[in-house]
Each structure stands twice: as C-alpha cells, then as structure tokens.
Amino acid sequence: MDWLARCVGDKQEFFASSWRRAPVVLRPGSPPVDVVGTAELDALLDAGLLKVPYIGLVHADSHVPVERFCTPRVVLGELVEDYADAELVRRLVEEERATVLLRYVDQWHRGVRELTAGLGEQLGRRVEAFFFRTPAGTQGRPLHRDDADVLAVQISGEKRWYIHAGPRDGNWEPAREDGDPGEVLLETVLRPGEVLYLPRGFAHRAEAVGDAPSAHLSLTVREAGTANLYAVLQAVLADGAQIPGRPLDDRALTEAAATLIEHQRSAVDALTPQTLVALARDAMHAA
Secondary structure (H helix, E strand, O other): HHHHHHHHHHHHHHHHHHOOOOOEEEOOOOOOOOOOHHHHHHHHHHHOOOOOOEEEOOOOOEEEOOOOOOOOEEEEOOEEEEEEEEEHHHHHHHOOOOEEEEEHHOOOOHHHHHHHHHHHHHHHEEEEEEEEEEEEOOOOOOEEEEOEEEEEEEOOEEEEEEEEEEOOOOOOOOOOOOOOOOOOOEEEEEEEOOOOOOOOOEEEEEEEEOOOOOOEEEEEEEEEOOHHHHHHHHHHHHHOOOOOOOOHHHHHHHHHHHHHHHHHHHHHHOOOHHHHHHHHHHHHHHH
C-alpha cells in the first residue's frame, strides 16, 4: 500500500513544491478516509474502553477536567479511574460544544497503525495520529504551532483553516501563539477526502463550519530537534569505550581520561552532520 500517495497524490510534485515549504490543500485520488470513521469510534466509546490520556475533551482555550467525563469503576476489587463515560462525553459535546480529541490513535487502532507505519517508512520519520471531532460552529484549539509536519485528512463534515507563516528562527516553542503570527497565508475550507498539509511550526487554527460536526485525522510527522541530536551524539561517543569503571589511582584515572578523549575524538572524526541527523531520525522512528 502506497500510503503517502493516498495522502498527497502526486508525490514528486508534493516534495518539489510543498514539503517543508508551504501549506497546501491536496486532493489525492484515494484518500485514507476509510481507515477510521466516526461510527467506529462512537462504538468504541460505547464499549467503555477509551481511557485518558487516549481521550480528551477540549475547548478553544481550555481542556475539560477529566473528572467531568470519566467515572470510576471497580475491576478485580480495585477502583480504576480515567475511563471515559460515553453519556458524560456526549452531554459535554451537546451542551458545551466540546471537541473530542483522541490521542495516539496509531497505538490502539490497527488500521491507523498501518497508515502511520507506512508513512513513517516512506518519510523516514516517526508518524503519530490524532483524531478530532468538533461540533459545528466551534473552534477546537487556539491558534498554535505544532512541532511536526501535519497531514490533516478530512473524514466528514467541513472545517475552515487559517494558516499563518512559520517561526522566524529556531528558538520557537510548539505552543499557543499569543504574539503576532503574521498575515494569513492560506484560508481554506477542507471537505471530506481532502488533505491539508501544514509545514512544521506554521501557526494555525480551525473551526467546524456547516451544519454537521467536523471529523479529521491529524497525521503528525515528527522531526528531530537539538535534544535528539545531543542524545544520539552522547550514545555514539559512549559506544565502544573500553575503560575501567573505577580507576585505582591518579595515574590510572588520567590514563582512562586520555583513552576516553581519544575514543571520542575518533568517533567525532568519523561522524558527519548528515549521519548524525539520520541517526537521530532513525532513533525517533524506532521509539
């Protein structure tokens, strides 16, 4: 299965004009809208097995407290908490227009896991999935920036998106955007079967429009950051160093230090920036 083609259509055109560059609405011939649907997730909610943090309820500016939509239950004589109560969830959606957010769907849904695994192999990145169901006329999350490239697959309903520019430098944080995000680069209404690509860090917000709730699957393509480079570099420098754990005297300690320095110098000399980036991505992908 060519999952990337199902998400972006013409892969060559996508990488040449949009990947890591600009937001774009894509209309692939066979979008993965059949991988997961609202009826299936409603049935899962009714089954009573959805648990925090895999499920959450959110508003544009806040998270609904867990105790408002979860009820404790007794399992094997012990009190177990944080399982979503379907009746309470639907009441909050109906009365308070809360958005249902299902997190890391790839970890517990077979079809979505096949989709993210396939995309991860093709892109050489870790891919995760989040499902949003937003009542008509509401905004599920505030204007914010994500630490990932995003492919938003519209499953049902319609959603109007506002996309602003990316960060000005590499010191940005993936969080709510309270400053000036700049002009809107793209305003569009996403319809079923369409896919919106958002480059990493581009500020955005969205609201469900029309008479029906909006449901979309957000595929997040994670990229390595400086912390990942540090972690992999430390692992590379430590690998293969044959020195005693507790040298017996000053001379032995100094010799151990010299051996360690030489080992790390050789490891760094053999390492290229491109290799370090590739190792960091591989480590994230395998996690």
